[in-house]
Amino acid sequence: MSLLSRKNVHLILKNKTARQKICALQLSEKSSDKDYQYLQFSKIPTLHFQKSLPRLPIPKLSATCDRYLAAQRPLLIDESFRKTEFNVKRFCASTGQQLQKYLQEYDRANKHTSYISEMWFDMYLRDRQPLPLNYNPILVLHNDPNKDMNDQLVKTTNLVISSLRFYKSLEANILEPEVFHLYPKKSDTARFRNICSKLPEAFSWYGAYMFNAYPLDMSQYSSLFKSTRIPETDKDRLVSQANSSHITVQHKGHFYVVNVLSDTNSILPADVILARLQAILNDNVTEAEYPIGPLTTLNRDKWATIRHELIDAGNESKIKLIDTALFHVCLDNEEVLGDPVRTTRQFLHADATNRWFDKSFSLIVTKDGYSGVNFEHAWGDGVAVLRYMQEIYKDTKEKPQVNKDTKIVHENNTELIRLELNLSDNLKNEIHKAMTNYKNLCSSLDVNYLIFDGIGKNVCKRESVSPDAVMQLSFQVAYHKLTGKFVPSYESCSTAAFKHGRTETIRPCTVATKDMALALNSKLSKASPQELKQMLAKCSQYHSQLTKEAAMGQGFDRHLFALKHFAAKNKLDCNIFHDPEYTMMNHNILSTSTLNSPAVMAGGFGPVVKDGLGVGYMILDDACGAIVTNYLATANGKGFIEALKSSLEDILKVLNHKR
Template sequence: MLSINKRSSIKSKIFTNVRTVLRKKNFSKILTGFAQRYYSDDYQFIQQSVIPTMHFQRSLPRLPIPELNLTCQRYLRAQKPLLSVNDYSKTKAIVDDFEKNEGQKLQSMLKEKNNLNKNTSYITADWSNMYLSDRTPLPINYNPILVFKHVHQSYNSQLLRSTNLLISSLRFFKSLQSNLLEPEIFHLNPKKSDTSRFKTLMKYIPETVSWYGAYLFNAYPLDMSQYSSLFRSTRIPMVNKDILHKNDSSKHIVIMRRGHFYKIDVLDEKGNILSPGLLLSRLQYILNQNVSPSNHPVGILTTSERNNWAHLRNHLINLGNKEILDTIDDSLMMIALDDEKLNSEPNLMTKQYLHSNGTNRWFDKSFTLIVCGDGTAGLNFEHSWGDGVAVLRYFQDISQDSVNSPKCHPDNVSIEINSDNLQVVKLEFTLDDKIKRNIEKTMNEFKNMYESLDTNYFEFFDVGRNTCKKFGISADSLMQLCFQLGNFKLHKKHVGSYESCSTAAFKHGRTETIRPCTIETANFCEAISNKNKPSNDELVNMIKKCSIVHSQLVKEGAMGQGFDRHLFALRLLAEKNNLNIPKLFTDPAHKLINYNIISTSSLTSNYIWLGGFGPVVKNGYGIGYKILEEYTGAIITNYNQHTDGDKFRDVLTKSLNQILDVLKTN
């Protein structure tokens, strides 16, 4: 029998040997004895909803086709502030004729088409094809951005921030994949419907009638069909029309750093999320690689005109790069690790996330999580597969999860890693002279494009929803009136204007256009700019009327009762059936209203630091704005050869102050 001392010595040697083996196999100290917990549901899922994610999808109402006469009325009302008296009379005659004649036939055809496609909306396929057929480069023109707020400094290193956001993203993905992500529901009476009782009851209502059950509680489930395209998907360039690609089984992500590509697995063979220590170690290994920036970064080609990129991609495949391209396309998601340190400067942040220099991006991916050298983080997302509703939900959930329940902590970073078994695969493209020349050419072309883009930040710290409640007006209408007044002050005319509105209350709903330049906003802009302007009481009444009209437009848009998508569908029917194109669509007024000088989108969320997008026309402005309880801010983009962004920002500030001065006197 061994003595106690000998047994103790043997145990000590065994423990030492086991610890050495574990280290060699790259199990960090913090995981020893605790690895099993990373297979628990608490780690694997960000949510475990009582109501299945897709529970309401089958019973969602379909997007309605507006009545033709209402569409014509709404179109004419939106045209009136943009046209002279004579031009408006001509347009009205054209619209009246359209309503009585060609419009009737096209409306009947649209309804017939809609009846044959009852599992979707009348606009979904055509709207997606519109995106995929456009040959315009994606960055600035299409891909929007969202930027996260900073987290506590100790968690804001590039390594910790990217690892925690990755883990939260995977937890979101797993909940979505397992039908455990809570469905998106708009609660008109949260005290009644956003409750455990409501959720339990909904769970047992059959899917075929579940939407109606929620409706009885004044709760409105939203379409969740776009969510499946968040992960494992990408847009692939093809000649004349791109395609959307999705892989249902990939377990890896792709990391970009300094124009180089790295593949790392993030799920095990059973589909479980790997441990935080292992994921952190793999990211740390990539960050520790002191590689020089790629001389020929292939990602820059995704900034190119789409047909050009399609031809170059085919050439890459012919050179033997199909497997690498498949790895990128099939990846669960993509992370770009940038060296830049932005110091929370809004204009620098906007430029970095909206375009950067394009060498460390793959703009075709459904979204890219971008983390800079100082831990600043954001998203750039491709727009053809979906809209802001799905991206914003993902953004908010992972922001909250990574801040409130981070899985990696500052003390984890100091642990030494063994790189022998990290399984980080560097993807090496085979390039020839033709591809290298085109990469260099594209880098110069993209540089000319993004250097012509100007960005400006506009903010008020004491104006927000609470201010608007006090004055009895809509916060959104206040901002839209500010944009209209600013433009009128600067350019002395009313212009085509666009505000995005989600139609996610309907099956496969996408967006509708709100037209913020109304008869009422035009009257106010002219009145307050007149030397003999009306009294303050009259101006206050005009502001309130603007708010009432704007709120009605928002309501109509959300209920699928705008005119833009309807007319878009009617015009496409005429084109596809080789019918004469109605004069309504060849009328200069139609081109004018769709030339959106002011393009806006509300990105209001407590989790967003800022969000934005590029102008949609060369002499226009792209305005991403947010309105919180006591804060209002906007990122404004424009092309500096055509417009002066500094002046526009300044005139917006003056306009908002002028409107507030009027309201304060009431």
Template structure:
């Protein structure tokens, strides 16, 4: 299975339709305008979207070359020779025709990227359960003021900021996402004024002249009022842009309440506090039959179960969950700074979750907060932006304080009541047991290594990302004595409807380094020189991937083109080498931001590792998951610690 990120492209929903420009003057009795919006950008949210460059289709010969380069360290000489012949034969014959067909289709669909439809379809057709397999976790840093980590206080502040973010997005006054190559020169008021005056059709080029790169914003529409609905063979995305309520889960029970008043204004902080206070203090016991556990099932099985729920009178209740702006989860569990518990709870959760929602904002009993998000609608770019913006406001300028009093005005909380027959109760009992058994097989561990930092890596003139990936390769080789398919996710959001590309960190250079490191017959100077080559080549691969010049997505699109045109699947896609490369034993993704305490995801194959990692200013960190019958994440972390020690000695030698 390929760890990937998707967007909604074939549902005929566009951001222009979804995010209407409201006329402020038509709002009755509008409250404090500044309170209604988290941001009020001079440059409209979608200002750069029209002129974003399109994701390029790489040259076929270049794709073949890059593919073979990625295969070389994984195969024997004989296997590689076979792969080389097969690849060259594909490029000269079937690949040439498929390339022409792919280019022709891309020219007919200039509103999107060549990979979007195929990648989105791949996601929604996969039948495996969402938690662990697909839904990642991101955990906020705690507020530095302990009193603000009270569950009710923190949950209310996160709710307020999240809805204010949504309103800014709807009004198109949310700051556009822009990567500034030199922030001191381009992240300025002049930049915003200059690019804001430019017509949308050329605005991107104006930003480019200032060495700033606007990013694709099409995924942001998927954040709110959205749910993935299970259906047989292929799921669908449901969206309700007019939604006025949030759904809250507590003890396996579901509650809803409106977050807007009758005039369409966001309720005051004390009113939102009043609604959440009503739920927190509700004495209703833990649900005997927690419906949320059904979202942990195989998608076809869950589709059949959901159909039965609708047939037995639960359609309206399910629709209220589906259409909610987002899901707010209040858990009783107390984390108490237990990193293992943080990772386990926010990744796999329990029966008090609804994994189908676009995202669930989770707050524990002691105020540890984070997000678990469904992946089919988009990738981490939109989620991380939302994550950082609401973290910055809730820790910098919160609206609710430890001494704030809840209001009784506009408290509209209602508990969702489901009609569960014996058959539905049987579904739930079965799912509870199966999910517990599954979660019990999951091994989760982490490493925080203070011997190297992000700045130290730069000081030694090596890429921090390369050093971490080199550590993963060395750790796996130390444990198993071989090299395997490794996946590093790289964003292509610099392009219209850009998604991700795979960067392949296992290279001839990393293989040479690990072989010499573990043979103990090389000097530090020799190893340091090889490490420098690893870093240079790694940076080249990252740049190629980010610029749409990788090979994985291109080959996948060519394979889908063959299927689409009902031609025979070329031998290259049925080959041992293609399947071996794409069996991601090491599935990795980086997530670095001041607001992030931890991030992670599950293994994508039974005998693999899921590695979410960060190069922090004061340390290197990684969360590692695996399945106990096949691997041990603790042993991998031990090997990774030794590898980091070895790398540190070589660098500082």
């Protein structure tokens, strides 16, 4: 095991200007090598639709105001609502008109992007809160049905190689474009690909539209690899490396640099990568006494100051190796044994000694072979990460490159570098304090889960109701059952159907869900089973309308966010934004998100406010489930899970009632 040398740093960081040309040459190589180097060979280039994607629309001001008031109605008493309604109507007729013009002018001047993109990046990068628990979400993959393939070394090697195959396909513009097929049998065909591939990029989206297929924005994909978030005072930076040939691996809190691409940009042989990862696992070192990973759990201003000190201590080239890695891998010594709570904690926060939360994503593999990612959120959303996860899961199952019988290549380990960092007494003290404070924070977090059989896609389809609407209704019923309250609730919805779209908010607490919750939870309710079924259908219909509006860029949250930005920029006073009810609406007690996929076992995130609940949920064919996080001192996650189980039982009775 060699340590870092000036020569090694130069070899790893040197600019390989010929790589793109080499990449093109590799596509003409013999079939067997191409099949190893690339995950896909799409007939339609990866970014073929990007130029012609429609732009995110700016909603009409009056529509946004109406939608905002509709979302406030179930949360406010009559007096508060009348005051809010007065402020909103005055805003819509006066200052709002001027702010709308500012926003429209900005949008016309920035036709290469969406009106929300720059502001949304800015919002993430200016927030000074630590990344873990506050921002970084997780996705955990299902284990391989073949237990031998879940060996930590075998699993990691296959995931690394599949990740590299995904990366190289993306770089070569031959990764299949992300397209939502409304009627897959008609559009997800060779004919569709043949026709669209021949259309000019400027018109390609319209060709897909004629098939009822909708290409999605893929601008975030380039930030999956070779990217990181750099802490700076006041506002962080997102940086991407032009070329990179290595990954970084953490084990026992130590950092290792592993070359995985050759000088000709080829993925190294599978047995070589296997050997290098085995060398890390076999490295005879103790747990790092002063691991630097916990520094990424700090307040961003604090971390920025310490990072500069870390670099000035003679570690600049070493930190740069972490920043410029293709991606980051965490080889954990802990076992989670498939327990949902242990798994969530290990991937969501762990003790940070074997983590680097600033990287675009970290691929984590536990000692017992469970795998997933923890990803930084500023650069992108779950859509790109989910696609990556689905592809590598499928690839490792269908085309694993190594197994337990693969012979290890014995090579001298001059290509493997363990980073030895220079740490002053002050840096050691800061690391110790960061570890202690982070341990206390994680101890204050509670994690609970529920798997509920009976409600899934099948029963919802049978009753012609939206599965997502049923889940969101169950959260409202449960929270009311637990607290007697209705609170601001958030559901994330992607706007990737538009160029540089990010997300929009669905507001699941509606007048319809409030009425249904009161009918189910009140002992005085006289609603008949048939009336409850009609109320459920109304909840589903309205929720589906809100979902469609959000996906089409017609929610109200991002629009008001942008208008507030221009109000501050132009020093315009607006009662609507000073209204305590507006602040209350954006204090999301129930923050929810789902990313359903056959590849994903679980997903989760921390609560977005101290007194809130973070609800990651999934809907399967005949079951549903949720992982709920909360801070013990300020919210009752365990009670919510118990109330959720009771609420789902009540809703199941309604679904099963025969007319």
